[in-house]
Amino acid sequence: MENARPHSSSPAPAPSAPALFTRRKLLVGTGLAAGGLLAASVLRDLLAQRASVFVARNQSYTGPLSKTIQDGLIATGLQPKALAGKRVLLKPNLVEPSRDVPHMTTHPAMILAAAEAFRTWGAQVVVGEGPGHVRDTEMALDESGVREALDNANLPFIDLNYDDVGWVKNGGNASKLPGFYFPRAVIEADLVVSMPKMKTHHWVGVTAALKNMYGVIPGVKYGWPKNVLHHAGIPETVFDINASLPKTVAIVDGIDCMEGDGPIMGSLKTMGLVVIGTVPAAVDATLCRLMQLNPHRVRYLGLAGNRLGPISDSCIEQRGERWQPLASDFQILNLPHLQSLRPSPGIFTT
Amino acid sequence: MQLAPILDEFRKQPIVGYHVRTKPSSEPIAWVSMALSIRGDLESAHVGALWLARLQASDGSVGVRLGEPEPRWPTSLAVLTWLTWQAEAGRDTFQPQIELALQWITKSAGKTQPRDPNTGHDTTLAGWSWADNTHSWVEPTAMNVLALRAAGLQDSPRARVGIALLLDRELSTGGSNYGNTTVLGQELRPHVMPTAMTLLALSGESVHPKTRHSLDYLQRTVNGEYAAASLGLAILALTAYQRAPRTAPDWLEATAKRVARRDNAPYKKAILCHAALGARSPVVHLPLNSPATPVSARP
Numbered sequence: 001m002e003n004a005r006p007h008s009s010s011p012a013p014a015p016s017a018p019a020l021f022t023r024r025k026l027l028v029g030t031g032l033a034a035g036g037l038l039a040a041s042v043l044r045d046l047l048a049q050r051a052s053v054f055v056a057r058n059q060s061y062t063g064p065l066s067k068t069i070q071d072g073l074i075a076t077g078l079q080p081k082a083l084a085g086k087r088v089l090l091k092p093n094l095v096e097p098s099r100d101v102p103h104m105t106t107h108p109a110m111i112l113a114a115a116e117a118f119r120t121w122g123a124q125v126v127v128g129e130g131p132g133h134v135r136d137t138e139m140a141l142d143e144s145g146v147r148e149a150l151d152n153a154n155l156p157f158i159d160l161n162y163d164d165v166g167w168v169k170n171g172g173n174a175s176k177l178p179g180f181y182f183p184r185a186v187i188e189a190d191l192v193v194s195m196p197k198m199k200t201h202h203w204v205g206v207t208a209a210l211k212n213m214y215g216v217i218p219g220v221k222y223g224w225p226k227n228v229l230h231h232a233g234i235p236e237t238v239f240d241i242n243a244s245l246p247k248t249v250a251i252v253d254g255i256d257c258m259e260g261d262g263p264i265m266g267s268l269k270t271m272g273l274v275v276i277g278t279v280p281a282a283v284d285a286t287l288c289r290l291m292q293l294n295p296h297r298v299r300y301l302g303l304a305g306n307r308l309g310p311i312s313d314s315c316i317e318q319r320g321e322r323w324q325p326l327a328s329d330f331q332i333l334n335l336p337h338l339q340s341l342r343p344s345p346g347i348f349t350t
Numbered sequence: 351m352q353l354a355p356i357l358d359e360f361r362k363q364p365i366v367g368y369h370v371r372t373k374p375s376s377e378p379i380a381w382v383s384m385a386l387s388i389r390g391d392l393e394s395a396h397v398g399a400l401w402l403a404r405l406q407a408s409d410g411s412v413g414v415r416l417g418e419p420e421p422r423w424p425t426s427l428a429v430l431t432w433l434t435w436q437a438e439a440g441r442d443t444f445q446p447q448i449e450l451a452l453q454w455i456t457k458s459a460g461k462t463q464p465r466d467p468n469t470g471h472d473t474t475l476a477g478w479s480w481a482d483n484t485h486s487w488v489e490p491t492a493m494n495v496l497a498l499r500a501a502g503l504q505d506s507p508r509a510r511v512g513i514a515l516l517l518d519r520e521l522s523t524g525g526s527n528y529g530n531t532t533v534l535g536q537e538l539r540p541h542v543m544p545t546a547m548t549l550l551a552l553s554g555e556s557v558h559p560k561t562r563h564s565l566d567y568l569q570r571t572v573n574g575e576y577a578a579a580s581l582g583l584a585i586l587a588l589t590a591y592q593r594a595p596r597t598a599p600d601w602l603e604a605t606a607k608r609v610a611r612r613d614n615a616p617y618k619k620a621i622l623c624h625a626a627l628g629a630r631s632p633v634v635h636l637p638l639n640s641p642a643t644p645v646s647a648r649p
Contacts, residue, residue, distance in 0.1 A: 096527075098539060133528050135489065136543045138618070139577035162368035162375070162617075165418075202534055220368075220375070220414055221421060223480025223487065224528045231461075231484055265536045333534060 032247050035082065037191060038278055042077035049310045051282035052076045052317040055290075056274045057326055059255050065113030065274065066120070069251055072276030073117070075319040078249065084122030089158070089189035090114050093196045093212050096133035096264055097144035103256045103268040106195050108149035110253045110274075114193060115155055128185050130160030130215050132225050133264075137161055158185040161219035172243030174303050175236035177228075180244055181221045192216070192247055194280055198254040198271065198287055200262035200332050204234050205298045205341045207263045208287045209250035209280035210308075213241050235299035242280065242308055250280040252287060259291075259330040269330060281309035282316045289313065289323050291330040293341045351602035351626040353389070356619050361391050364398040366616035375415045376402060376424035380431040381620035384632050387431075387438045396443075399435045402428040403447045410447075410454030421481040422458070423490045425451050426497035433500045434632040437639045452501055455494055456508050460486025470532030477515035487529035488519050492547035502637045504554055516548045517558055524563025540567055542576070546583035550633050553590035565591055574601035578609050582621035589625075590634045602626050 032038040045051055054072035059065065074080065092106035115125045127150060131140045137159045141147035150157050163183035170179045186192060196212035204211065214226060214237075222228045229237040242248065254273030260266035273290065277283035281304040288295035295301045295311045305311040332338040360366070360382045365374045383398030402424075406412050411422035429451045432444035460479035465472070477491030495504075495512040503509055519529050525540020526548045532538070545564050552561055565588065572584045574597065581601065588594045595601070602625055609618045624631040632638055 096539070096541075134541055134543070135528075136541075136577050136580045139542065139580050142575075142577055159369060162372060164367075164373050219480075221418075221481075223421070223423075223484060224489070225487070227479065227484035227487070228481050261534060261536055264538065265533075335534070 032191065032249075032278070035086075035190060037079055037082045037086070039077040039079055042278055046279065046309060049306065049315050050317065051277065051279035051309050051315065052319050053275065053277040053279075053282050053286040054319040055286065055321040055323055055326065056276075057272055057321050059272050059274045061107050061109035061255060065109060066116040068274050069114055069117040069276065070120070072251070072274065072320065073249065073278070076249075076276060076278045078278055080121040083118060083191075086123045086190040087188060088118045088123040088125050088191045088193060089185060090118075090125060090127045090193045090195055091160075091212065091216060092127065092129055092146065093207075093215060094129045094131050094140045094144050094146065095215065096131065097140045099143050099145075102145070103258050104197065104199075104264060104266075105144045106197050106253045107255065108145045110195060110251070110255075111146060112149050112153050112155075114195060114251055115153060118193075123191075126156045126158055126185065128158040128160045128163075128183070128216070130183070130218055132214055132219070135161070135219065135224050158183070160185060160216055163218060165218055165221060168244050170240050170244055171246070172236075172240035172303070172307070174239045175232040177232050177237065177240060180241060181218060182216060182245070183218050186216045186245070190247070191249065192245060194248050194250045196250070196252055197258065198252055198273070198275070198291070199258035200260060200266055200291070200330055202261050202263070202333055202335075202338070204238070204300060205332070205338055206284065206288055206291065206293060208252060208284045209248075210242050210284050210300060210304060211238050213245065213248065214238065216245070217241065235303060238300040239303035239308070242304065248280055249276075249278045250283040251276050252283060254287070254290070257330070259332070261333055267331070269328070271326070271328060273326065279309035281305065281311055285311035285313070286316060286318070286323055290327050292327050292343065293330065293332070294343045297341045351599055351606055351622065353623055353626050356606065356623055357386065357389055357391065360386055360616075360620070360623075361394040364394045365401055366620075368617040369613060369615045373415055374401070376405060376412055377414070377427055378617040378620055380424065380427035381624065382616065383431045384434045385620060385623040385627065387434045388627055388630050388632065390438070392435065392439050395435055395438075399431050399444060402431055403444060406447055406451065410450035410452075411458075412451065422454070423478070423480050423493070425454055426478075426490075426493040429455070429497040430500050430632055430638075433638040437632075448501065452497070452503070455497060456506070458482075459508075460484065460491075462486070468534050469530070470537070471530065472515075472518045475511060475515040475518060477512050485529075486515060488516065488526050488544045489528070489547050491515050492544075492551035495551040496633055496636070499551075499554055499636045500632065500638045504637070513552060513555060516551055517560065520548065520558075520560040520564055522560065522563075524560065524565075524567035526564065540564075542568065542571055542580040542584050546580070546587040549587035550583070550590055553587075553634070554636060557591070565593055569593060569595070574604050576605075578605050578615075578618040579621045581605055582618070582625035585625040586628075586631055586634055589628045589631075594628065598625070
């Protein structure tokens, strides 16, 4: 697949963002770079407010997803040789699975493909999830079809909702929460792979790689739903959780997506995409553009921009496919806070 | 279901976590202790009850694990554990802990907010929350209603509000989920575990039409391959309304074997034990006949 050149330059980042982020301010990437998991160029790019995102089209759940995932991770700076012996936690979205709504949750084929990709590189792979709406994680695994996939691939699963926890200081400080309890499996992982479903969200607009990390927060400490986070502000806590966990990359299931009343009650929208990146904020920004939504108007992305990675199109190098010909209008509810996410009529502002 | 092997395990080690790899936690210890008490293993049951008593804070609450005093939602399960032990032992050993915990339960409440057209349920009802300063949700409310009923306080003002909340959160088509009914005009889906907990908490009330739908939902949803903890609680709930399926013992047997094969999770096995105990489980057989003088837990 040819590497796409960056789109033509767009206006400067939002005035509220700091002009530069320094190595001290940079909240992501440093841990992975220090561990040799990311190419040094990725960190250099981040310091220069740049990142790359890989988009693959015409993907299907029965296709060679493992190869696509490996291509995407390499294209965006992951160093396969550094993965030998490393602990990789795959974190899909199984928020409230139902057999009747397969487009709500990460497809098992994506999880298996990611596991195969990382195992081929010598990593020790586990799958972990802490569904936010259901206490019975076993039910979530069964309803989503993930259980069968895990058994067939002999993949261990960690129930993040009930795991032992460790305390991590809030690295983002957008909310008033002093810190977070993270599951031991997450703290001990060398790499956490956010594997969301590409969906609209009826409160915050979009749920993707960053919002998916709500699922690493243990319900035994935060409840079902994880109301402590909602009361502290959803955009703020999405930002803070990701800022406190700087060892995450993203592999997005954009094959069968959800539009409309996401993240639970929306409709199927097939895009046939897999979107990958080592800077999840940049991945989410690209996803917004693919959904014909303005990432600068998604509040948690506004917080993330320039602190967790660039969200401006001019700062994101597209690898694989360019997003522009693939963008498709995702239906959103006719509510003011959601309609404001549309780009200005006639112009796709970035 | 063959209870003896599982209870033998718990008799030898009543201090358990949710999973084999995790630290001891209040909820699974509570379920184990209650099962051991009902089966007459009072010495082992006492170990778990004492563990919970040692975890109790000065305000009466009980946290999730040693060294983790918050959140405090397991307090209700601790009350059920102590009451069960006392009822079986004929002694009031844990009465001070029970009274202190009931005082905390009576004073604590989920955060309310004004009604919102985007949210279908009554947000002004103060049930119980998972964590302090957050909204009321179905399962913590159900657990606290069960604790109050177990203590003979089913007619207390807090219990009545809890019951009103649980009825309010039942979906029109039957069943409950974590606690939302309609959001932005769409009714959400039910789930087995919160439906079962709601039904257990409401089992002392006359059966509301929505509750009848919830029972129907459980009966048509669960089967012998359903997730263990949900299945166990569903069978308990159906037992409470004399609607347990005849195949329940076979389902529980198969599920216990499946759990042993997969993750051997203590929490799941404890719930299955209760389902096998059926009407003798303390969450079905309420109030508990504790020998202590009536508790006082003024609102």
